[in-house]
Amino acid sequence: MSGAVRFSVSLGDDLLKHFDAMWKGDGHPTRSEAVQALIRQSLVMKEWQAGTDVAGSVVIVYDHHARALASELVDVQHDYQHVVVATQHAHLDHDNCLESVIVKGKASDVEQFVKRLKSLKGLKHVSLVRTTTGTDV
Amino acid sequence: MSGAVRFSVSLGDDLLKHFDAMWKGDGHPTRSEAVQALIRQSLVMKEWQAGTDVAGSVVIVYDHHARALASELVDVQHDYQHVVVATQHAHLDHDNCLESVIVKGKASDVEQFVKRLKSLKGLKHVSLVRTTTGTDV
Amino acid sequence: MSGAVRFSVSLGDDLLKHFDAMWKGDGHPTRSEAVQALIRQSLVMKEWQAGTDVAGSVVIVYDHHARALASELVDVQHDYQHVVVATQHAHLDHDNCLESVIVKGKASDVEQFVKRLKSLKGLKHVSLVRTTTGTDV
Amino acid sequence: MSGAVRFSVSLGDDLLKHFDAMWKGDGHPTRSEAVQALIRQSLVMKEWQAGTDVAGSVVIVYDHHARALASELVDVQHDYQHVVVATQHAHLDHDNCLESVIVKGKASDVEQFVKRLKSLKGLKHVSLVRTTTGTDV
Numbered sequence: 001m002s003g004a005v006r007f008s009v010s011l012g013d014d015l016l017k018h019f020d021a022m023w024k025g026d027g028h029p030t031r032s033e034a035v036q037a038l039i040r041q042s043l044v045m046k047e048w049q050a051g052t053d054v055a056g057s058v059v060i061v062y063d064h065h066a067r068a069l070a071s072e073l074v075d076v077q078h079d080y081q082h083v084v085v086a087t088q089h090a091h092l093d094h095d096n097c098l099e100s101v102i103v104k105g106k107a108s109d110v111e112q113f114v115k116r117l118k119s120l121k122g123l124k125h126v127s128l129v130r131t132t133t134g135t136d137v
Numbered sequence: 138m139s140g141a142v143r144f145s146v147s148l149g150d151d152l153l154k155h156f157d158a159m160w161k162g163d164g165h166p167t168r169s170e171a172v173q174a175l176i177r178q179s180l181v182m183k184e185w186q187a188g189t190d191v192a193g194s195v196v197i198v199y200d201h202h203a204r205a206l207a208s209e210l211v212d213v214q215h216d217y218q219h220v221v222v223a224t225q226h227a228h229l230d231h232d233n234c235l236e237s238v239i240v241k242g243k244a245s246d247v248e249q250f251v252k253r254l255k256s257l258k259g260l261k262h263v264s265l266v267r268t269t270t271g272t273d274v
Numbered sequence: 275m276s277g278a279v280r281f282s283v284s285l286g287d288d289l290l291k292h293f294d295a296m297w298k299g300d301g302h303p304t305r306s307e308a309v310q311a312l313i314r315q316s317l318v319m320k321e322w323q324a325g326t327d328v329a330g331s332v333v334i335v336y337d338h339h340a341r342a343l344a345s346e347l348v349d350v351q352h353d354y355q356h357v358v359v360a361t362q363h364a365h366l367d368h369d370n371c372l373e374s375v376i377v378k379g380k381a382s383d384v385e386q387f388v389k390r391l392k393s394l395k396g397l398k399h400v401s402l403v404r405t406t407t408g409t410d411v
Numbered sequence: 412m413s414g415a416v417r418f419s420v421s422l423g424d425d426l427l428k429h430f431d432a433m434w435k436g437d438g439h440p441t442r443s444e445a446v447q448a449l450i451r452q453s454l455v456m457k458e459w460q461a462g463t464d465v466a467g468s469v470v471i472v473y474d475h476h477a478r479a480l481a482s483e484l485v486d487v488q489h490d491y492q493h494v495v496v497a498t499q500h501a502h503l504d505h506d507n508c509l510e511s512v513i514v515k516g517k518a519s520d521v522e523q524f525v526k527r528l529k530s531l532k533g534l535k536h537v538s539l540v541r542t543t544t545g546t547d548v
Contacts, residue, residue, distance in 0.1 A: 005290050008282045009309045009406050015158035018410050024318050030322050035283045037255065038312040040262055044156055057196045057237045061271045088225040090239045092192055096316050098263030100194045100237050102227045115164035118174065121410050124274050125177055127259045129266035134233030136292050137261050142427050145419045146446045153416050155547050156450050159457050172420045175449040176430050183433050271431050295428035301526035311529065314536055329503055331511045333468045335545045341412045362444040364513045366466055370545030374468045376512050389438035392448065398548050399451055408472045408507030411535050 009035070044132045051107040055133045058101040058114060058126065064121040065095060077101065077122070080113040096124070104133060146172070153212040180229060181269045188244040192270045195238040195263065202232060213257070214238065217250040225247070241270060285311070286404040318406045325381040332388060332400065339369060340396040350394070351375065354387040367383045370398070378407060421444070452543065455543045462518040466544045469512040469525060476506060477533040487531070488512065489526040507535070515544060 011019070024036030047054050063070055079085045083105035090098045103110050109130070117126050148156070160171030184191050199206055214221045218243035227235045240247045247265070254263050286341030321328050336343055344392070351358045357379035364372045377384050384402070391400050423431070434445030453516055458465050488495045494516035502507045514521050521539070528537050 003283050003287050005287045006282045006284050007254055007290070007305060009306045010278050010280050011310060011313065013277050013279045013312075014391060015313070015317075015411065016281070019316055025378045027256040029256055029258055031281060032283045033258060035309060035313070036289075036354055037284060038152050038316060039285065041240050041287070041310070042312060043289075043296060044262055044264075053146055055198065055235055057194050057235075057266060059194045059268050061268050061274075063271065085235075086225055087228045088223055088237065088239065090222045090241070092241060092270050093272065098192055098194075098222075098239060098241075098268065098271075100154065100235055101234060102180075102225065104227070104235075106227060115244075119164040119166055121166055121170060125268045127181075127266050127268050129194060129263045129264050130197050131196050131198050131235065131251065131264050132228050134232065134235075134261050135202065136290065137198075140424050141421050142424045143419045143431060145417045146443045147415050147417050147451065150414050150416045152447075152450070152454075152548065153418070155454055164423070168418065171445060172450070173422060174424075175453060176422065176426070176446070179449060180426075180429055180485045183515060207450060261509050270468065274426065301530040303530055307532060318536055319539075329472065329509055331468050331470045331509075331540060333542050334538050335466065335542050337545065347501055359509075360499055361502045362497055362511065362513065363498045364466075364515070366515060366544050367546065372466055372468075372496075372513060372515075372545075373467075374470055374499065375515055376499065376502070376509060378503060378509075391494065393438040393440055395440055395444060397547050399455055399542045401455075401540050401542050402463075403468060403538050404468050405470050405509065405536045405538050406473050407503050408474065408509075408535050409504065 001046050006058045037070050040132075040137050043137050044130065047132055047136070048130045053105065053133050053135070054107045054110060055102070055104045055131050056110060057118065057129045057131070058103055059129070060099045060101070060117060060123055061092070061125045062097055062123045063095045066096045069120060069122050073099065075116075076113070076116050078118070080109070083113055141238050147178075177269075177274050181267065182246065184269055184273070185267045190270050190272070191247060192239070192241045192268050193247060194266045194268070195240055195254065196261055196266070197236045197238070197254060198229070198262045199234055199260045200232045201234045206257060206259050209257050209262070210236065213253050217246070217253070220246045220250055234267045237263050287311070296304045314411050317406065317411050321410070322381050322404045323405055327379065327407050327409070328381045328384060328404065330384060330405050331403045332377055332391065333403070334373045334375070334391060334397055335366070335399045336371055336397045337369045343394060343396050347373065347391075347395050350387070350390050353391070354383070357387055358382045400402045421495050424448045445506045451543075451548050453546050455541065458543055459518050459541045464479065464516065464544050464546070465518045465521060465541065466513070467521060467542050468513045468540045469514055469528065469542070471512070471528060471534055472503070472536045473508055475508045480489070480531060480533050486530075487524070487527050491520070491527070494520045494524055519520045
């Protein structure tokens with residue numbers, strides 16, 4: 001944690017009016033927080049492009065009746081234990097499971113892990129949400 | 138679960154050669170699986186646009202020293218218990234926490250939940266990964 | 275055109291340091307311009323979501339040896355002359371053409387135009403770049 | 412140009428039903444064309460990631476009353492004449508101009524050109540649409 005700095009931004013008054021309407025609609029509490037959110041979002045995207053240490057969540061949906069799949073998922077996660085932090089499992093309905101895997105590490109390792117998951121037959125959807133370790137954001 | 142159908146696709150041979158190189162590089166086991174993955178991804182996007190029942194994960198990164206935040210996060214999640222399935226928490230470093238919340242429900246309710254989270258002061262990043270309940274995908 | 279307003283934003287000093295490094299790397303001339311660009315980008319996205327008057331460019335790549343295609347493209351553009359402003363054509367190589375169509379109008383009409391283009395057999399790629407009429411941005 | 416190949420894809424019948432509804436809604440003429448469009452879109456994204464020869468369009472919106480801007484835009488385009496193919500200009504309203512620049516070349520050069528444009532003060536929006544030269548797609 002460190003100190004806060006104030007700096008000023010210049011904007012056309014029409015543009016400001018439209019921006020104010022937007023962030024209020026999006027639920028941000030103040031204009032300063034809304035600008036912060038835009039800045040943070042752009043930094044998170046850069047971290048992933050730069051391939052530095054990142055965090056995220058890999059979400060997998062599959063039909064658990066394909067029994068081999070559940071054990072293959074465990075195997076792959078163990079192979080990538082240098083990026084897998086923890087896993088949580090939800091039963092979506094009688095057939096479908098959602099598994100959410102928190103990941104942390106090098107962007108390239110995380111992307112390699114996602115690629116390996118996609119090589120498993122029978123997964124319905126694999127998606128990766130890119131966020132930050134918080135260290136620089 | 139239901140039966141499988143085969144159908145044929147016509148593609149220029151050059152295009153096919155490039156597609157084959159790509160899906161092999163991405164880790165898909167067969168060409169048919171690679172096409173399936175593209176089809177499923179496009180259906181998942183449609184489900185979210187159509188606003189039907191969806192599933193996903195909301196990932197939040199914050200500094201836990203902002204103590205009020207942790208309890209506010211619990212409050213908001215209870216307000217949205219009709220979409221919040223389960224939560225998992227990881228300690229990224231001394232300061233930063235990552236919370237991954239599995240959600241399921243109407244797309245508009247999930248998006249309302251994300252908006253509400255963004256109204257909390259001090260969160261570093263909120264992101265939503267859109268996946269499917271698996272019912273129609 | 276209207277007057278300019280200054281407002282202040284509060285940011286952690288570490289976060290500011292990282293943001294400064296990023297916008298300098300991206301080529302923005304000042305911090306204030308970098309914040310403006312983020313704000314404008316978010317407003318443009320909202321305009322398209324809100325379906326108000328928008329502007330953009332539809333880019334089409336095709337092999338001109340499929341002769342019927344060129345005349346079908348002209349037909350479709352005339353059917354949508356309420357959104358088509360102007361067209362420009364580049365010869366990419368011996369076979370391939372790129373046509374860039376400036377569009378302006380209701381977001382839904384533009385998207386309908388893109389959908390109609392996709393119904394033509396033989397196009398290699400159709401893409402839409404979403405920008406603004408500039409009125410509110 | 413080269414010959415066409417047919418190959419078969421296996422899909423659950425429920426999934427196929429949903430896919431058929433989607434591509435019909437999107438305007439694709441046949442299922443095979445719909446699959447082709449997904450394959451081409453994924454190849455175009457790869458070309459840009461791989462940084463090979465690409466094509467695209469850079470769309471710029473600005474207020475022409477900022478007179479220096481128009482001549483700066485010409486200067487920058489001449490500096491990047493190795494990627495700039497042609498330019499077209501539309502008058503959106505009394506104040507706002509849209510300029511659409513067709514580009515072709517190395518992905519990194521195109522991105523450098525966009526970065527240089529963003530360094531100009533007073534542009535309202537710069538966006539890049541990524542498409543293909545058509546050679547491999």
